[in-house]
Amino acid sequence: MSRAVRLGLALALSLAGGAAWAQSKRGEDVAPEQALVLGPDVAQTVGAPLGPPVGPDRLEEETHALASRIRCPVCQGHSIADSPSETARDMKSLVRAMVAAGYVEDQVFVYFEARYGEFIRLLPRAEGFNLLVWVIPLAALLLGIIVVVVFLGRRRPSAVATAVPSEAAAARSRAREAGPAEGSDLDPWLEAVRREVAEEDQRQDG
Amino acid sequence: MSAAPEGGRAGRGFSYKALIIGLVVTLPLLALLYMGLSMDPHRMDAPLVGKPAPPFELHRLSDGQLVSLESLRGKPVILNFWATWCMPCRQEHPFMVSAAKKLGDKIQFVGIVYQDKNEMVNAWLDAYGGRGYPTLIDAGTKTAIAYGVYGVPETYFIDSQGVIRDKVVGPVRPDELFELAGRLQ
Numbered sequence: 001m002s003r004a005v006r007l008g009l010a011l012a013l014s015l016a017g018g019a020a021w022a023q024s025k026r027g028e029d030v031a032p033e034q035a036l037v038l039g040p041d042v043a044q045t046v047g048a049p050l051g052p053p054v055g056p057d058r059l060e061e062e063t064h065a066l067a068s069r070i071r072c073p074v075c076q077g078h079s080i081a082d083s084p085s086e087t088a089r090d091m092k093s094l095v096r097a098m099v100a101a102g103y104v105e106d107q108v109f110v111y112f113e114a115r116y117g118e119f120i121r122l123l124p125r126a127e128g129f130n131l132l133v134w135v136i137p138l139a140a141l142l143l144g145i146i147v148v149v150v151f152l153g154r155r156r157p158s159a160v161a162t163a164v165p166s167e168a169a170a171a172r173s174r175a176r177e178a179g180p181a182e183g184s185d186l187d188p189w190l191e192a193v194r195r196e197v198a199e200e201d202q203r204q205d206g
Numbered sequence: 207m208s209a210a211p212e213g214g215r216a217g218r219g220f221s222y223k224a225l226i227i228g229l230v231v232t233l234p235l236l237a238l239l240y241m242g243l244s245m246d247p248h249r250m251d252a253p254l255v256g257k258p259a260p261p262f263e264l265h266r267l268s269d270g271q272l273v274s275l276e277s278l279r280g281k282p283v284i285l286n287f288w289a290t291w292c293m294p295c296r297q298e299h300p301f302m303v304s305a306a307k308k309l310g311d312k313i314q315f316v317g318i319v320y321q322d323k324n325e326m327v328n329a330w331l332d333a334y335g336g337r338g339y340p341t342l343i344d345a346g347t348k349t350a351i352a353y354g355v356y357g358v359p360e361t362y363f364i365d366s367q368g369v370i371r372d373k374v375v376g377p378v379r380p381d382e383l384f385e386l387a388g389r390l391q
Contacts, residue, residue: 117250
């Protein structure tokens with residue numbers, strides 16, 4: 001055995017021993033985490049397993065998927081998969097035992113809800129009063145979209161209104177550059193202006 | 207001059223339509239806020255109250271003998287979950303022992319130790335009130351989980367038919383214990 005392997009082994013053993021010693025100092029039973037022991041009342045609460053037993057190849061993956069949706073009752077917003085507390089560890093161990101025995105997701109949640117209430121679900125069920133959790137954000141989003149659409153709809157006419165004079169100004173400018181157009185719609189107006197200017201000149205001369 | 211009010215518009219800065227839309231949006235939110243504020247954040251769900259107490263079979267600290275809930279049937283049970291590392295348990299335990307002395311002929315008191323070690327439990331019992339009733343060891347916390355224990359101390363009041371009648375989270379007050387024990391008889 002190479003020196004590096006011996007060192008690694010010694011480090012792993014000392015870490016495992018240190019963790020067990022730390023638990024022992026805290027006054028906790030040092031129980032093997034992998035022990036697949038069902039609670040005393042699991043079968044009484046949820047009946048027989050509805051699925052096939054789960055083997056070691058998929059056990060950790062399925063346990064983690066369920067444990068990450070079960071709230072740790074002694075933590076602040078953590079799942080039992082994320083919490084380092086002993087309670088979470090023991091609850092996760094029970095989830096593992098239930099999954100291994102073939103209890104399906106619904107049965108696991110029913111068991112924990114029967115003990116802790118719906119509080120134990122990190123994601124509340126989307127039914128009844130809980131629907132508000134899903135409906136309110138969607139309704140707020142829809143309302144926001146409606147407000148934005150209505151607001152933009154009201155702004156558009158004023159934008160058109162500001163665009164129209166500028167177009168008119170450009171047309172006037174083009175007309176000035178081109179000089180008076182004969183036979184256009186402006187003829188009566190130009191005639192009236194010329195008449196007023198002539199009358200004014202006569203008054204000044206007189 | 208401005209035109210006369212039109213289409214529910216009472217003036218340039220006030221609109222009934224805006225008021226109604228505002229109320230429709232804000233009133234439900236205020237109602238939800240009120241509901242949230244009127245709830246006690248310390249109150250925990252206790253779905254087992256009114257239901258049969260989960261069975262257990264645990265080793266007794268004193269002699270290692272197995273004790274089951276079934277074996278206690280026929281007499282009301284006060285089940286107290288506690289631990290040596292729990293500070294409120296130090297204040298609660300001497301009172302629980304004296305209450306067990308007073309009520310012991312009518313009610314069976316049982317202590318279940320939560321996440322602990324036998325030798326520490328023995329030392330703790332010697333230091334804080336003694337052994338007035340059986341102390342059981344819940345290895346692996348399965349019984350505590352079965353009862354939906356959030357933390358210690360927690361006390362369950364189980365009637366003679368094995369139905370949980372009440373649950374107290376945190377240390378039980380003396381008046382509370384006698385009142386809830388009275389309901390069991």
